[in-house]
Amino acid sequence: MRDATRVLKAGLPAPSPGGPFLPGPTFAGAFHAAGDPADSPFTYGRFHNPTWSLFEAALEELECGPALVFASGMAAATAVFATVLKRGDVLALPSDSYYTCRLVAQNSFAEQGIEIRMAPTPGNGQLATLAGAKLLWIESPSNPGVEVCDIRVLVEAAHAEGALVAVDNTTATALSQQPLALGADLSVASDTKALTGHSDLILGHVAARDPALLEQIRTWRTRFGAVAGPMEVWLAHRSLGTLEMRLERQSANAIAVARLLAQHPAVQAVRYPGLTGDPGHAIARRQMARFGSVLNFTLGSKAAAERFFAATALVYEATSFGGLHTTAERRARWGGDPVPEGYVRMSVGCEAIEDLLEDLAAGLDAAGPG
Numbered sequence: 001m002r003d004a005t006r007v008l009k010a011g012l013p014a015p016s017p018g019g020p021f022l023p024g025p026t027f028a029g030a031f032h033a034a035g036d037p038a039d040s041p042f043t044y045g046r047f048h049n050p051t052w053s054l055f056e057a058a059l060e061e062l063e064c065g066p067a068l069v070f071a072s073g074m075a076a077a078t079a080v081f082a083t084v085l086k087r088g089d090v091l092a093l094p095s096d097s098y099y100t101c102r103l104v105a106q107n108s109f110a111e112q113g114i115e116i117r118m119a120p121t122p123g124n125g126q127l128a129t130l131a132g133a134k135l136l137w138i139e140s141p142s143n144p145g146v147e148v149c150d151i152r153v154l155v156e157a158a159h160a161e162g163a164l165v166a167v168d169n170t171t172a173t174a175l176s177q178q179p180l181a182l183g184a185d186l187s188v189a190s191d192t193k194a195l196t197g198h199s200d201l202i203l204g205h206v207a208a209r210d211p212a213l214l215e216q217i218r219t220w221r222t223r224f225g226a227v228a229g230p231m232e233v234w235l236a237h238r239s240l241g242t243l244e245m246r247l248e249r250q251s252a253n254a255i256a257v258a259r260l261l262a263q264h265p266a267v268q269a270v271r272y273p274g275l276t277g278d279p280g281h282a283i284a285r286r287q288m289a290r291f292g293s294v295l296n297f298t299l300g301s302k303a304a305a306e307r308f309f310a311a312t313a314l315v316y317e318a319t320s321f322g323g324l325h326t327t328a329e330r331r332a333r334w335g336g337d338p339v340p341e342g343y344v345r346m347s348v349g350c351e352a353i354e355d356l357l358e359d360l361a362a363g364l365d366a367a368g369p370g
């Protein structure tokens with residue numbers, strides 16, 4: 001089946017007379033479960049929930065491996081770190097990965113005796129950090145730099161060292177890039193972003209090649225309680241049906257926006273893996289089905305970026321990405337990523353491209369060169 005059809009049907013139960021296409025959320029702390037707990041398919045809401053089961057079945061179809069839903073992307077990432085890494089192990093992490101992943105690794109996990117080795121995503125820089133590693137963590141395209149690495153090449157080198165490989169696949173989603181098919185052991189994502197795409201929930205998931213490893217991660221989820229609410233999971237599943245349409249529109253819009261940015265005098269630099277001249281383009285073309293919504297560009301100064309935001313009507317100034325609406329932010333306002341003051345991360349939405357280009361051109365004209 002093609003992507004558009006797969007996402008429409010993913011995880012939906014077989015038709016039953018009078019039943020809805022997607023059953024509504026099951027709100028339950030406790031379930032009826034008399035006698036031997038093994039006789040009840042559901043017992044307690046921290047262990048399992050039928051709404052999770054349907055969404056996890058959908059994720060399994062997209063990832064081509066069994067999956068678990070988590071309360072957030074960070075809960076999913078932490079579940080992998082905590083399950084795989086023991087005292088004395090080495091974690092190879094991209095130095096340009098999502099800021100909070102670095103923060104958690106460098107603080108909580110380093111404190112527990114885990115060695116963190118960092119190297120940049122571009123140029124497959126992480127190849128230099130694999131000797132004796134237990135887990136290689138990859139993020140491609142990275143957030144916010146949209147740097148790309150060759151997942152197959154890194155997986156092969158990591159496996160030769162006996163390391164497991166996890167890919168933070170948040171920016172691409174499993175529809176545009178399949179880490180497990182590229183050889184990775186684990187695919188992790190924040191479903192807060194493009195997968196659900198409506199900026200209305202926080203969610204994450206982990207998919208694994210080895211069901212036994214996923215069972216260990218499930219045990220961690222159950223015991224530490226990093227579980228998602230059924231309402232969020234149901235909303236996520238409802239949003240999945242439009243994933244292919246959203247990604248197609250966002251990717252087509254993003255390439256048009258990237259081209260506008262590339263030729264505008266107010267813009268000092270633009271990065272989008274879909275641009276043929278981008279350093280990540282050749283690899284991204286091989287391992288991604290489409291290039292997604294996220295790009296970044298650099299304006300002359302903080303003031304220029306602020307003039308840009310003030311002069312656009314369609315761009316929501318907001319953090320996060322992958323949603324229906326075009327959003328952008330001056331990344332330096334957070335600290336944490338070493339980027340210039342005029343550096344803007346943008347997530348291109350599903351607006352009519354003519355409206356978007358007009359609006360952005362007005363913003364860039366107002367920003368000016370300095």
Ligand SMILES: *Cc1c(COP(=O)(O)O)cnc(C)c1O
Nearest residue numbers: 072073074098143170190192203
């Ligand atoms: C947002 C994000 C996360 C964290 O996800 P939350 O859902 O906010 O917890 C992890 N990795 C990447 C690449 C992200 O963009």
